Amino acid sequence: xxxxxxxxxxxxxxxxxxxxxxxxxxxxxxxxxxxxxxxxxxxxxxxxxxxxxxxxxxxxxxxxxxxxxxxxxxxxxxxxxxxxxxxxxxxxxxxxxxxxxxxxxxxxxxxxx
Amino acid sequence: xxxxxxxxxxxxxxxxxxxxxxxxxxxxxxxxxxxxxxxxxxxxxxxxxxxxxxxxxxxxxxxxxxxxxxxxxxxxxxxxxxxxxxxxxxxxxxxxxxxxxxxxxxxxxxxxxxxxxx
Numbered sequence: 681x682x683x684x685x686x687x688x689x690x691x692x693x694x695x696x697x698x699x700x701x702x703x704x705x706x707x708x709x710x711x712x713x714x715x716x717x718x719x720x721x722x723x724x725x726x727x728x729x730x731x732x733x734x735x736x737x738x739x740x741x742x743x744x745x746x747x748x749x750x751x752x753x754x755x756x757x758x759x760x761x762x763x764x765x766x767x768x769x770x771x772x773x774x775x776x777x778x779x780x781x782x783x784x785x786x787x788x789x790x791x792x793x
Numbered sequence: 794x795x796x797x798x799x800x801x802x803x804x805x806x807x808x809x810x811x812x813x814x815x816x817x818x819x820x821x822x823x824x825x826x827x828x829x830x831x832x833x834x835x836x837x838x839x840x841x842x843x844x845x846x847x848x849x850x851x852x853x854x855x856x857x858x859x860x861x862x863x864x865x866x867x868x869x870x871x872x873x874x875x876x877x878x879x880x881x882x883x884x885x886x887x888x889x890x891x892x893x894x895x896x897x898x899x900x901x902x903x904x905x906x907x908x909x910x911x
Contacts (some may be wrong), residue, residue: 713898722797722884722901723838736898769836779888779897781828784838 682706684785686772692791693762701757701788705774712755713782714747715771723771729755730777762792795820795889799902806875807910814870814905816885822846826888827861827868828899833881844868875909882906 685704693699705712711730715723716739725739731752740747744763749755759766769789773782796819806812818827829841842852844861852859856873872879886899 722903725898781843786837
């Protein structure tokens with residue numbers, strides 16, 4: 681079956697632009713996670729959804745970051761007024777439920793100039 | 794606090810050598826999960842194994858094996874007869890339970906970059 685997909689794969693933004701990153705989880709997966717991975721580092725948790733409910737957004741680095749999953753399937757991570765420090769790979773993962781194994785998408789590499 | 798330490802930043806071996814990647818974790822939870830993921834140059838994180846804290850049996854899958862020891866809080870990963878295709882960054886991760894068990898998030902090590910040379 682299809683895995684987690686993310687789009688775009690690469691995004692270049694000028695500082696100050698808004699960006700939107702999309703994640704399509706595995707069909708039927710209740711839980712969806714967003715992570716940020718800086719170069720040479722492990723992923724860092726950003727936020728977590730169970731169906732359409734955002735149960736934890738403690739990892740979002742600032743109020744410029746916003747995530748939604750309005751129908752409990754596709755999720756969008758939005759970054760407003762991008763800054764250079766936002767440059768990273770943004771990873772989406774989904775799991776059957778919150779205790780299950782997380783399966784990752786290919787990531788979106790964001791470069792802010 | 795929950796923490797995962799992968800002390801080996803980079804390892805370089807010659808093909809057919811065995812190699813062990815170390816992972817040490819810290820947690821206050823009595824129930825937790827440990828994971829290994831592989832991240833090849835393409836960037837996608839590939840799930841390798843998940844281990845429940847109550848199951849200390851070692852696991853073997855082909856050339857891969859895992860040694861889980863609660864007494865030393867370690868979950869080490871061994872690749873036998875390494876191949877060039879094993880070259881990747883390998884991450885160990887701990888599943889942290891919080892919010893009365895309703896939420897989980899993965900706490901990650903910094904990864905070990907493995908280079909297998911022909």
